[in-house]
Amino acid sequence: MDQQVAWGVLGCSGIAERRMLPALDEIEGSSVVGMASRTPDRAERFAARHGGTAMSYEQLIDSPDIDAVYLSLPNSLHFEWAERALRAGKHVLCEKPMTVSAERTDSLTALAADRGLVLRENFAFLHHPQHEVVRELVERGRLGRLRTFSSAFGVPSPPVGDIRYDPALGAGCLLDVGVYPIRAAQLMLGSGLTVAGATLRVDADTGVDMAGHALLVSENGIFADLEFGFQHSYRSRYALWGDAGHLSLERAFTPPAEHRPLLRLEEQDHHEEFVLDASHQFRDSLASFAGAVRDGRTPEIERSWLRGARETARLVEAVQETATRVKQRGAVPA
The missing domain is CATH 3.40.50.720 (NAD(P)-binding Rossmann-like Domain)
Known part of the structure; x- marks a missing residue:
């Protein structure tokens, strides 16, 4: 080389x-x-x-x-x-x-x-080939007309003193884990998503967001139901639901390099599983x-990366501006 x-x-x-x-x-x-x-x-x-x-x-x-x-x-x-x-x-x-x-x-x-x-x-x-398999199944019509994309990324609370609790350093779960479901929604539904509503649970003293839920809508009316937070057992998943089937993927965002992804497809009177190859996404x-x-x-590839970054930032800002904030005392560990 x-x-x-x-x-x-x-x-x-x-x-x-x-x-x-x-x-x-x-x-x-x-x-x-x-x-x-x-x-x-x-x-x-x-x-x-x-x-x-x-x-x-x-x-x-x-x-x-x-x-x-x-x-x-x-x-x-x-x-x-x-x-x-x-x-x-x-x-x-x-x-x-x-x-x-x-x-x-x-x-x-x-x-x-x-x-x-x-x-x-x-x-x-985005570099893991499992997502391309999902896209191919959708494009082949296995789910029929797509109606809903849902995704969740939650992790246990970071330790006391972690920088993700410091507002001056860009703290909060939306920027840390919430961006993953948002980026996955872009991957599966394309650009032009809008934020229809959002809720953030925030620490009453610091204002740091600890958990959140957002509803996005695509240009052709598909819903994206997104959950994220620091107050959860670990979960990293997404699912696509159409008028003919439902497809789900666990360990969607941080699979270990040796992990072989399992896609579950449920259709009327039919259930199918796809075991995919492992991949080292990092x-x-x-x-x-x-x-x-x-x-x-x-x-064109690099323009696509730049467009994706701009779109993610736009949607994050829209979630922040739209969100109803629910205050919680003692949400940040002391």
Whole structure:
């Protein structure tokens, strides 16, 4: 392989440590050159394990030896450092959400398009082939006319002091887990979704949203019923319901690399199950991004990624603006 992709890792987060860096170690033609954290000791520990040199944020952005930045800082810092990286000529793979506002996401996507740089929001689940199997079954008419898409992503409460409880850092379940059902609805129903209603359960003291429910409607009248939150046992699923059948998928967003997905299709007087191949979606996300950097962008593919990011940000903002807020005392662990 002629061209290597030299990565800088901006933010030594939990998702970087557990998922993305081990996957990056497996990507042929990629190497970690720089590792930056607000805590130098943490950057040095990550560099010792995954390669590269511990740097400051500024050193990493300015380094001429780095082609692409994987950005996993707190949500409220995404815009500033993604913008700096793009202006420095770096391609950017940004953890979701890309920013905390539709206006800022629009600004980043416009900058990336203008500079001819790859900018993607890291929804790794989009790279798992299980979703294409679902789309094919729908397109073949196995569900008849699609009426409803439903999805839920809930996780147990983060530990005390977690940054996802800090309003200054872009806290809350909508930006952390709620974006997954929203992005899945876009995948299955297309663009042009509108928010018909929403509810957020918020901590009475901090205003941080801890759980939520949103109803979206597609341009052709299909409902998307979405649930998400930090106050739940783990659940990660979606289902599609038509006038001729119902299709469901568990572990939809964060399946382990060895997991073989099980699709359940229920039709009138008929039940069928499809056991699919396992897939390492985090590795596939990184490989796809690195391929776009190394081999040259396919314009329509990259435009699709930018459109998807803008649409997600627009819908998140619409949920925030539409939502009825139900206050709960002591929702954030003290």
